[in-house]
Amino acid sequence: MNPTDFQAWSRETATRMEAALGDLLPSKSIAPSRLHDAMRYSVLDGGKRVRPMLVFAGGLVSDADPARLAVAAGAVEMIHAYSLVHDDMPCMDDDVLRRGKPTTHVEFDEATALLAGDALQSLAFQLLADNKLSDDPAIQLKMIQLFATACGSRGMAGGQAIDLDAVGKSLTLPELEYMHILKTGALIRASVLMGAHCGRPMQAAELEHLDRYGKCVGLAFQVVDDVLDEESDSTTLGKTAGKDREANKPTYTSLMGLAPAKKFALELLADAHEALKGFDARADRLRQLADFIVHRDR
Amino acid sequence: MNPTDFQAWSRETATRMEAALGDLLPSKSIAPSRLHDAMRYSVLDGGKRVRPMLVFAGGLVSDADPARLAVAAGAVEMIHAYSLVHDDMPCMDDDVLRRGKPTTHVEFDEATALLAGDALQSLAFQLLADNKLSDDPAIQLKMIQLFATACGSRGMAGGQAIDLDAVGKSLTLPELEYMHILKTGALIRASVLMGAHCGRPMQAAELEHLDRYGKCVGLAFQVVDDVLDEESDSTTLGKTAGKDREANKPTYTSLMGLAPAKKFALELLADAHEALKGFDARADRLRQLADFIVHRDR
Numbered sequence: 179m180n181p182t183d184f185q186a187w188s189r190e191t192a193t194r195m196e197a198a199l200g201d202l203l204p205s206k207s208i209a210p211s212r213l214h215d216a217m218r219y220s221v222l223d224g225g226k227r228v229r230p231m232l233v234f235a236g237g238l239v240s241d242a243d244p245a246r247l248a249v250a251a252g253a254v255e256m257i258h259a260y261s262l263v264h265d266d267m268p269c270m271d272d273d274v275l276r277r278g279k280p281t282t283h284v285e286f287d288e289a290t291a292l293l294a295g296d297a298l299q300s301l302a303f304q305l306l307a308d309n310k311l312s313d314d315p316a317i318q319l320k321m322i323q324l325f326a327t328a329c330g331s332r333g334m335a336g337g338q339a340i341d342l343d344a345v346g347k348s349l350t351l352p353e354l355e356y357m358h359i360l361k362t363g364a365l366i367r368a369s370v371l372m373g374a375h376c377g378r379p380m381q382a383a384e385l386e387h388l389d390r391y392g393k394c395v396g397l398a399f400q401v402v403d404d405v406l407d408e409e410s411d412s413t414t415l416g417k418t419a420g421k422d423r424e425a426n427k428p429t430y431t432s433l434m435g436l437a438p439a440k441k442f443a444l445e446l447l448a449d450a451h452e453a454l455k456g457f458d459a460r461a462d463r464l465r466q467l468a469d470f471i472v473h474r475d476r
Numbered sequence: 477m478n479p480t481d482f483q484a485w486s487r488e489t490a491t492r493m494e495a496a497l498g499d500l501l502p503s504k505s506i507a508p509s510r511l512h513d514a515m516r517y518s519v520l521d522g523g524k525r526v527r528p529m530l531v532f533a534g535g536l537v538s539d540a541d542p543a544r545l546a547v548a549a550g551a552v553e554m555i556h557a558y559s560l561v562h563d564d565m566p567c568m569d570d571d572v573l574r575r576g577k578p579t580t581h582v583e584f585d586e587a588t589a590l591l592a593g594d595a596l597q598s599l600a601f602q603l604l605a606d607n608k609l610s611d612d613p614a615i616q617l618k619m620i621q622l623f624a625t626a627c628g629s630r631g632m633a634g635g636q637a638i639d640l641d642a643v644g645k646s647l648t649l650p651e652l653e654y655m656h657i658l659k660t661g662a663l664i665r666a667s668v669l670m671g672a673h674c675g676r677p678m679q680a681a682e683l684e685h686l687d688r689y690g691k692c693v694g695l696a697f698q699v700v701d702d703v704l705d706e707e708s709d710s711t712t713l714g715k716t717a718g719k720d721r722e723a724n725k726p727t728y729t730s731l732m733g734l735a736p737a738k739k740f741a742l743e744l745l746a747d748a749h750e751a752l753k754g755f756d757a758r759a760d761r762l763r764q765l766a767d768f769i770v771h772r773d774r
Binding site for chain 1: 502506507508510511512515558559562565567568585586587588590591593594595597598599601602604605606612613614616617618620621624625627628629630631633634636637638640641
C-alpha cells in the first residue's frame with residue numbers, strides 16, 4: 179500500500195462514512211424535527227473523520243465486514259460530535275466556530291445543542307446494540323462496555339473535566355499527558371479496538387498491541403493538535419486558532435516548546451509503528467493513518 | 477400483598493437502591509474527583525426512586541435475580557438523574573432547587589453539571605454491558621437497544637425538545653400527550669421491561685401487556701405531576717412549585733382543568749390494572765406501584 183493508495187482509501191472511507199452517517203441519523207422529517215436537524219448539523223459535512231478511519235483500519239486487521247465497520251465508526255463519530263457540541267457551549271469553551279461553520283448552539287440555541295449532544299450519545303449506544311457487529315453477542319457486549327468506558331468519567335468526559343480544572347494552572351507534563359490520554363486518547367484507542375472486534379475473534383496479545391498503537395496515536399494526535407493550534411490561523415484550521423494559549427490552558431507547546439513537541443510527536447509515531455511490528459500488510463492502513471495523523475497540516 | 481407490605485417493600489427497595497447506586501457510582505477518591513463528586517451528588521440521597529421500583533416490580537413478574545435488577549435499576553436511575561441535571565441548567569429550565577437541595581450546576585458549576593450528566597449517561601450503558609443481566613447475551617443486547625431508544629431523540633431527549641418548543645404555545649391534548657409519552661413515559665416504560673427481561677425469557681404477549689402497563693403508568697405519572705405542581709407548595713414538593721404555570725408551559729391541568737385531570741389519572745390507573753389482568757400475584761407490586769404513583773401527594 180503506497181501513499182497514493184492511502185489518499186484514495188481515506189477519500190473513499192470519508193465518502194462511505196458520510197453516507198453511512200446520513201443513513202444512521204434520524205431524518206429531519208421525523209419529529210422532533212428541530213432536534214434531528216441539530217443532530218445532523220452537528221455530525222454531517224465536516225471533520226477529518228479520523229476516528230472512523232481508525233475503526234475501518236482496525237477492522238482490516240481482523241477482516242471485518244465493512245457494513246459492520248460503518249455502524250461502529252458511525253457510533254464513534256456520533257460520540258465525538260456530541261463531545262464537540264457540548265465542549266463548544268458557553269459554559270465550557272464558549273466557541274463559535276467549528277469545522278468552518280457556526281457551532282451548534284450558535285446555529286440553533288443552547289438548549290437544543292445540549293439535547294442534540296445528549297441524544298447523539300444515546301443514538302451511538304442504540305446503534306451498537308441494534309446492529310450485529312460480532313458473530314458472538316458476548317463479544318458485542320464487551321465492545322459496548324469498552325466503548326462506554328472510553329466515553330465516561332474515566333475516559334473522554336473525565337478528560338474534559340480535568341481540562342476544565344486545568345485552566346490557569348501549571349500542570350506537569352505527566353499531568354497533561356494523563357488528561358489527554360483520557361480526553362482525546364480514550365476514544366481513539368477505542369476506535370481501533372472497536373474496528374478489530376468487528377471481525378474474526380482476536381487474541382489477547384493482538385488486542386494489546388492494537389491498544390498500544392491506539393494509545394500512541396491518540397496522544398500524538400493531541401500533541402500535533404497543540405502544534406497546529408500554535409502555528410496555524412483559524413481559516414486553515416476551521417476552528418478558532420490560538421484559543422488554548424489565550425485561555426491560558428496548558429498545552430504541549432507551552433510546556434515543552436514547539437520543537438520538542440514536534441520531536442515528541444515523531445517519537446510517539448515510532449512507538450505506534452513498533453506496536454504493529456507483529457502484524458502483516460493488513461495493518462498498513464493503520465501504519466499510514468499514524469503517519470497521516472502526525473504529518474497533517476490541519 | 478397488602479398496602480402495609482407495599483410500604484415495607486418500597487422502603488426496602490429504596491434502601492437497597494441507595495446502597496447499589498453508592499456502589500455503582502465511582503468513588504469521590506478516584507480522579508477526576510470533582511466530576512465523580514458531582515455525579516454522586518446528582519444521583520444519591522434523593523428522589524422517590526419510582527423508576528428503580530418499576531424495574532424491581534417488573535423483575536418480580538419474571539422471577540429475576542435481585543442483583544441483576546439492582547444494576548438495571550441503577551442504570552435507569554442514572555439516566556433519570558442525568559436528565560434532571562441537564563434539564564435544570566440555565567439554558568433549559570433554569571431551576572435552582574431539586575429534591576430539596578441546590579441543583580447540580582448551583583452546587584458545583586455549569587460545566588461540571590454538563591459533564592456529570594454526560595458521564596452518567598455513559599456509565600448507565602457501561603453498567604448494562606458490563607454486568608450479566610440475562611442468561612442470553614442476545615437478550616441483553618436487546619435490552620440495551622430498548623433502553624437507548626427510550627433515552628434518545630425518539631424517547632426522553634426528544635420529549636424534552638418538544639417540551640422546550642412548547643413554551644408559550646397552545647398545544648392540543650394529543651400533542652401534550654405525545655410529548656409526555658416521550659419525555660417521562662419512555663423511561664418509565666423501559667424500566668418495567670428492563671426488569672422483566674432480567675428474569676426468565678418472556679413471551680411477546682407478556683411483554684406487550686407490560687409495555688401497555690408502563691405506558692399508562694408513565695402518562696399517569698405526568699398527569700399527577702401536573703396536578704401536584706398546581707396544588708402543592710415548594711416545601712412539600714422538594715422542587716419549585718407552580719413553575720410550569722409561570723413559565724406558561726402547557727400542562728394537563730391548564731388544558732383540561734384540575735378535576736378532569738384527576739379523573740384522567742384514575743382512568744389511566746384502571747387501564748394499567750386492566751393490562752395486568754392476565755398476570756398472577758407476582759404482578760402485585762406493579763399493581764400497587766400504579767396505585768402509589770396515582771395517589772401520591774408529592
